[in-house]
Amino acid sequence: MLSVFDTGAPAPCPAPFNMAAHVLAHAGDLPDKIALAVLSPAGADRWSYARLAAAVRGTGTGLLQAGFAPGDILLMRLGNTVEFPIAYLGAIAVGMVPVPTSSQLTAPEVDRMIAGLKPAGILRDAGVPCPDDPGVPVIGTDALEDMRSLPPCDYAMGDPDRLAYIVYTSGTSGVPRAVCHAHRAIWARRMMHEGWYGLGQDDRLLHAGAFNWTFTLGTGLMDPWSVGATALIPARGVGPDTLPLLLKRHDATLFAAAPGVYRKILNHHDRIDLPKLRHGLAAGEKLSDSIRRHWNDATGTRIYEAYGMSECSTFISGSPAHPSRAGMLGQPQDGRRVAIVDADGQPVAMGTEGTIAVGTADPGLMLGYLGAETDTAARIRGEWFLTGDQGHMEEDGQIAYHGRNDDMMNAGGYCVSPLEVEAALLAHPGITEAGATDIEVKEDVRLIAAFYTGPADIPADELAAWCAERLARYKQPRIFRRLDALPTNPNGKLQRQALKALV
Template sequence: MTAIFDSGASAPCPSLFNMAAYVLAHADDLPDKIALSVLSVGGADRWSYARLAAAVRGTGTGLLRAGFQPGDILMMRLGNTVEFPIAYLGAIAVGLVPVPTSSQLTAAEVEKMVAALGPAGVLHDAEVPCPTDPGVPVIDTDALQAMRDLPPCDYAMGDPERLAYIVFTSGTSGMPRAVCHAHRAIWARRMMHEGWYDLNRDDRLLHAGAFNWTFTLGTGLMDPWSVGATALIPAQGVGPETLPLLLKRHDATIFAAAPGVYRKVLNHHEQLDLPRLRHGLAAGEKLSDSIRQHWNDATGTRIYEAYGMSECSTFISGSPLHPSRPGMLGQPQMGRRVAIVDDAGQPVPMGAPGTIAVSTRDPGLMLGYLGAEEETAARIKGEWFITGDQGHMDEDGQIAYHGRDDDMMNAGGYRVSPLEVEAALLAHPGIIEAGATDIEVKENVRLIAAFYTGPADIPEAELRAWCAERLARYKQPRLFRRLDAMPTNPNGKLQRKSLKELV
């Protein structure tokens, strides 16, 4: 019996489709219901479905009046505010292609992305780093906010296979890769509603992430809105220690966060009184058994873990209807076709280790990497998209995660390429060789460590400042160590796994 899970194909996406129209469809039947509450300790900024849809469609009109044409790419350099999802959906509504990016990125990092994208414009909050002259029109937040009151745009309906948005992910090449997604990607997320969330229109889902994180955009906003539920997002500056207060005060029924956020909450609260909470959701990095158990003890609710990636979002998960067994991630969601394959892309026997792969027929799979056809093709073997993560499948379809087969690092839920960190270090005049890896400094806490060779020790403060100018904060090493020589294999290739043993 081969390690393939196939419960049958999901319902096909409508032939005429627009992602923003789908997400905001409940503005017609639930106009006065609260779609979004931005939460602070002192209160909440509430947006009804009617108000949200009007702002989105007005923004769509404004972007077209600004001279942008359907198909144009717009880079988003906006902060952790409601302006982010409004601009994102406003662009998609009229057939523009938004590119959400983390506000933590430096101007130097963004400059490389602009060069790779060739955008028609940049949506920019003055508080967010951006190249001084990106060479294209810049729309600031004042202009975006003024667009909200414009007449509503018509939704640009069309082929669900056409490009809708682009996200960046770190890759083994060391340069962030532009991942292209079709409008159908949001339709594919319907499989998560039962297979991970157990989501319905009566839910109030609080996501702990920032507006401009793709995990928040999907799980915290797009999915709740598509079923008519209420999204709850903490305002900028709200810390993990305050989340239990907001969860209780605003009657949250589902809580979503990266595992590190759960850990921080539990560090501040041994017991939590959350009578309306049904369960938690975790993604972004591996959830440890200790956090899972501690949360259950503190709240009486379970956390359901999910596995996904920028190229295909979440497709393996535990859920209230199908809980994962101890030591397992969960099972592929109904409608998915997933396998464990060998190096040749052939499914292995059930129970045997291999690489997790998802069918190229999956409606949530990316269109490809922008301008990188060869790299896109290299990730596909036969009918399978190869994730690069190792695991095995049991006969009931549940999958265990064995780890990554590359050197990708995980920092607070963000996947980070060591090559990108090493490139920043190698630009320093006092560094000859560089290596980076993530290390576990205590249970459930990982950080990036940097190693280098050079003629002399470099003050740590100098290295921290050097990296801060070139790397987003979540990519910056927290530990630096000079070595006499880097660990290499007989062919001279850096062995990053050996670096972990030096700490």
């Protein structure tokens, strides 16, 4: 039996179509319902569906009046404020192509993006880094805010396969690549509503991320609005220790965050009373069994994990209807076609490790990398798009994640997943966080190094004995280092490649 999951294709995306029109379709039948609340301990800034739609469509009008045209690329250099999703949807509404970016990027990084994108303009908060002279028109936040009161634009309807927005991914090489997505990408996300969230119109979904993170844009905003639910977003400066208060005070029924946020919350709270919360959602990096277990002990609710990538919307997940088993990511969502393949793109036998791949006909799959047709083609083998991540599929469709190709370690000729080593380390009572990578100690000799955080140094021989009880010899670290903090990216995701320089 081959490692292929296929329950049939999803319903086709309607045509003509506009992503922003789809997201805000409930503004007509739910005008007074709260679409968005930006939360702080002192209160909330609430946006009804009618107010949100008016701001988005007024912004669309303003961008047209500013001289931009459908198809123009607009680089977004905006902060963690409500202006971000309004400008994002406003551009899409009139057929422009927004490019959301992290406010933590430096000016030189943005300059390289500008060279590749050749945007028609930049939407910019003055406090967000950007080259002093980008060579294109810049629209500031004051001008964007003034646009909200303009007459509503008409939605630019068209082919659902046309370009809607661009996001950046670091890629396996570490060089950021522009990932082009079609308007139909939002339609594909409907498979996540049941296949991951269990999302309905009565839900109040609190996402812990910033407005300008793509995980927040999709899971925290676009998806709740698409079904007429309420999105809850913490205000700028709200820390993880305050999130339980906001979850309870604002009757959140769903909570979404990266695994690191769950860990930070649990560092501050042993017990959390959240009577309205049904479950949590996690994505962005592998969720450890310890965080999953501790959250369940503290709240009485489960966390459902999901797997996706910048190139394709989340397509493998646990859900209330289909919980993942211990050690498994979950199963592909109904409507997805997913396989585990070899280097030639051929599905491997059930239970055999290979590369996780998604069908090239998936409506959530990218159109391609901007200006990099060769890189796009390199990810495709026949009818499959290769994710670059390793895993295996079991007979019921559940998939286990084994790590990224580029994260995989090589020690003595054996390939070793860092996740397996990190799981063994995290079971130690003196370790709070762990990261593993391989280190070239001399030419053609690589050893596994383990890095950890904890309240005190742990003798290396104690850790070696601990690992020897849990790992085959070729998987055991030979180097142990305690750090004050593990290197992470701005979203709190472990950067294993950065560990190499610490030995």
